[in-house]
Amino acid sequence: MELTSATLLGLIAVAAVLASAGTLWLWPRLARNSPWQVLGRLGLLTTAQLLALAVAGLLLNNAYGFYTSWGDLLQRDTGRLALGPAGAGRAGPPAGDTLVRPAGDESLAGVTDLPQGRPEEVGRVDSIRVSGKQSGLSDQMFIYLPPEYFNPKYARERFPVLLTLAGYPGTPLHLLTELHTPQQVWDLQRTGRMAPTVVVMARPTVAAPRDTECVDVPGGPATETWFAKDLPTALRSAYRVSRSAQSWAVLGYSTGGSCALRLALRDPGSYGSAAALHAEYQVGSDWSTGGDLFGGNQQLAQGYDLAWRLHNLPVPRTSLLIVSTRTEDDYPATQQFLAAAAPVGQAHPEFSVDSLFLPDGGHSFDTWRRELPASLEWISDHLAPAPDREPRA
Known part of the structure; x- marks a missing residue:
């Protein structure tokens, strides 16, 4: 799936919405201060925020074209070819x-x-x-x-x-x-x-x-x-x-x-x-x-x-x-x-x-x-x- 594809952007956007909804739904169940529940809350917040940042990053990249492919982003395929x-x-x-x-x-x-x-x-x-x-x-x-x-x-x-x-x-x-x-x-x-x-x-x-x-x-x-x-x-x-x-x-x-x-x-x-x-x-x-x-x-x-x-x-x-x-x-x-x-x-x-x-x-x-x-x-x-x-x- 290409970095600039609408399919990838749509999937990440859906995942971000689901993560936000899941955070709201699970938050009352993780309200206590036991170590596992604190880690659970941190995990929910981190996941939702990372997905939101990913959506923003993809939108920005698609608008301005900083990277055109995964290879470009990860600095692959930059060798000198014959x-x-x-x-x-x-x-x-x-x-x-x-x-x-x-x-x-x-x-x-x-x-x-x-x-x-x-x-x-x-x-x-x-x-x-x-x-x-x-x-x-x-x-x-x-x-x-x-x-x-x-x-x-x-x-x-x-x-x-x-x-x-x-x-x-x-x-x-x-x-x-x-x-x-x-x-x-x-x-x-x-x-x-x-x-x-x-x-x-x-x-x-x-x-x-x-x-x-x-x-x-x-x-x-x-x-x-x-x-x-x-x-x-x-x-x-x-x-x-x-x-x-x-x-x-x-x-x-x-x-x-x-x-x-x-x-x-x-x-x-x-x-x-x-x-x-x-x-x-x-x-x-x-x-x-x-x-x-x-x-x-x-x-x-x-x-x-x-x-x-x-x-x-x-x-x-x-x-x-x-x-x-x-x-x-x-x-x-x-x-x-x-x-x-x-x-x-x-x-x-x-x-x-x-x-x-x-x-x-x-x-x-x-x-x-x-x-x-x-x-x-x-x-x-x-x-x-x-x-x-x-x-x-």
């Missing part, structure tokens, strides 16, 4: 000791508004677990394969990739149930507004519950390495996707948007473009990050200052889209970043930054849903067709 062969005709990840494996996820079965039909007609969404060789990290995510992926006519074609990132503390499932990402992608692709693209739906919180802001933490999780190196390597080992950075893009909202900007500016050899919805432009330092992620290393922290990088380091070959609203709290910071980036784009044609602002809207899924279609169209316009093909058998 790199699998890049199979030419596969329509999904192979089984066995590879970097990408199928992941059982009951929550995917509960998403009822996915495109309906055969994979060769509407594409397919799979739940997978990806493991990294360099970072040693592992996480569950979803992947959307477009209809063309299953069409024999495209059997030798590699596809561009869009990595989409949820916020913190968020779960990849939010990209399906709240943003309806596969549904939006399918609608744009079938109407010719988006090229056939493999879409990966992940979360930035790969070292749950800590928010590592997609940076390589000194002495801690190498989250940037995970997204910039491990994830592309793993996906290329299992799917027919492009090896060219210009055919890879990243899009995210909130913390995921901040990660998207950092990956595009710091790792242009991995991602050639990025769209950031309601991002922040400085690495945070609070309870969620566990304090200063850089341990007081100012030189390392400066390397993650996006505006500083644009004016002090070689300008990367990348395209950025900044998306927000004029009533959002981050609007002044967004304007400051755009003001810093504009002259760089004018002096360096290999770098460009565009912006999109709604007149109103907050830091919410309702706003991000309104912004997503235009952001996906922009991504498709800046996502180069894959220049490589599978070799002939």
